Amino acid sequence: MRAVVYRGVNDLRLETVPVPRIGAHELLVKVAVCGVCPTDIKKIHYGTVPPPRIFGHETAGTIVKIGGGRSGIRNSQFAIRNFKVGDRVALHHHVPCLDCHFCRHRAFAQCETYKRTGITAGFEPAGGGYAEYIRVLPFVLPGVVKIPAKNSFEEGAMLEPVNTVLKAVKRLELLRGDTVLVAGQGPIGLMFTKILSLQGIRVLATDLLASRLKLAKKFGAYRAVLANQPSTINYQRPLDAAIIAVPSDAAVTQALQLVRGAGKVLLFAHTKRAEVRNRVSSHQPSTINYQLDLASICLDEKDLIGSYSSDFTLQREVARFVFSRQLDVRPLITHRFPLAQTADAVALAAKPTEASLKIVVNVGG
Ligand SMILES: [Zn+2]
Numbered sequence: 479m480r481a482v483v484y485r486g487v488n489d490l491r492l493e494t495v496p497v498p499r500i501g502a503h504e505l506l507v508k509v510a511v512c513g514v515c516p517t518d519i520k521k522i523h524y525g526t527v528p529p530p531r532i533f534g535h536e537t538a539g540t541i542v543k544i545g546g547g548r549s550g551i552r553n554s555q556f557a558i559r560n561f562k563v564g565d566r567v568a569l570h571h572h573v574p575c576l577d578c579h580f581c582r583h584r585a586f587a588q589c590e591t592y593k594r595t596g597i598t599a600g601f602e603p604a605g606g607g608y609a610e611y612i613r614v615l616p617f618v619l620p621g622v623v624k625i626p627a628k629n630s631f632e633e634g635a636m637l638e639p640v641n642t643v644l645k646a647v648k649r650l651e652l653l654r655g656d657t658v659l660v661a662g663q664g665p666i667g668l669m670f671t672k673i674l675s676l677q678g679i680r681v682l683a684t685d686l687l688a689s690r691l692k693l694a695k696k697f698g699a700y701r702a703v704l705a706n707q708p709s710t711i712n713y714q715r716p717l718d719a720a721i722i723a724v725p726s727d728a729a730v731t732q733a734l735q736l737v738r739g740a741g742k743v744l745l746f747a748h749t750k751r752a753e754v755r756n757r758v759s760s761h762q763p764s765t766i767n768y769q770l771d772l773a774s775i776c777l778d779e780k781d782l783i784g785s786y787s788s789d790f791t792l793q794r795e796v797a798r799f800v801f802s803r804q805l806d807v808r809p810l811i812t813h814r815f816p817l818a819q820t821a822d823a824v825a826l827a828a829k830p831t832e833a834s835l836k837i838v839v840n841v842g843g
């Protein structure tokens with residue numbers, strides 16, 4: 479089969495590799511669509527994990543083979559759904575154990591089981607979505623969601639990113655009527671804007687691209703302003719929270735000043751550790767280019783919190799949001815690349831333009 483293999487920093491190659499073999503209680507899925515995710519871009523651009531790997535984890539496709547036969551799955555401890563060959567499914571490459579110290583604290587992304595990647599197209603498991611076929615291991619079967627007939631594979635591939643957004647929103651514990659700044663209106667920021675406004679939250683959206691501000695309005699923001707003109711931002715209402723969906727330290731500092739007492743600032747895009755950031759000359763070490771007044775956290779009781787990756791227990795709610803089109807993800811997908819051009823898809827996602835939002839690889843198309 480064809481697959482795009484990560485061979486080193488910024489080195490993605492279209493290669494022919496064996497179709498994965500599956501064992502009992504495993505699925506073989508023919509990939510239809512795989513979204514391009516910033517966390518994979520980071521690994522490709524900075525070489526944070528050793529090659530070779532086949533990346534891509536926002537995956538939807540069709541079950542073409544079930545290891546050990548259908549009864550094998552139904553009788554296994556993972557038998558939460560009956561799968562059959564031909565089912566159109568959205569996949570989840572991380573599923574927590576729900577039993578360890580971290581899971582009991584609902585910190586699923588810190589769970590050792592969660593950190594294992596349960597989907598592979600070969601080599602060290604890394605998602606495998608940039609390949610024609612993937613093997614789904616038993617421990618991530620609870621994360622497999624059937625895609626309703628009326629919905630597309632692309633909508634299925636968006637469940638994972640939407641889940642990460644809904645998880646972050648829940649961590650903020652907002653109340654209806656609260657006012658929240660969402661900094662960054664890329665595909666993730668727009669999902670935040672929509673989900674928050676569906677919950678009766680007033681969203682103030684900022685971005686550096688004017689085209690995205692228009693979209694933010696369509697996604698429910700009550701105000702949308704250019705991020706590089708903070709003086710034009712007239713905060714008529716105090717902010718209860720700020721979501722920083724851009725990797726900008728300055729935005730964090732500013733947000734901590736802007737939220738009112740007991741307000742929360744949530745970091746969503748600060749996924750590069752200082753050592754990685756420092757390797758790139760354009761980035762300053764995060765400790766020296768901004769100042770944080772810790773009294774704002776103690777005296778003013780402001781919370782600085784983070785949210786990373788998804789919450790498996792929200793999967794049903796996420797599927798309802800997306801498949802009912804209450805959160806219609808279709809306008810977010812602006813570019814589709816064939817598998818052979820995965821490197822171009824990654825390059826565009828890394829350097830978004832006025833016209834680009836979510837970028838997907840059409841593997842089966
Ligand atoms: Zn992702």
Ligand SMILES: [Zn+2]
Nearest residue numbers: 575578581589
């Ligand atoms: Zn766990």
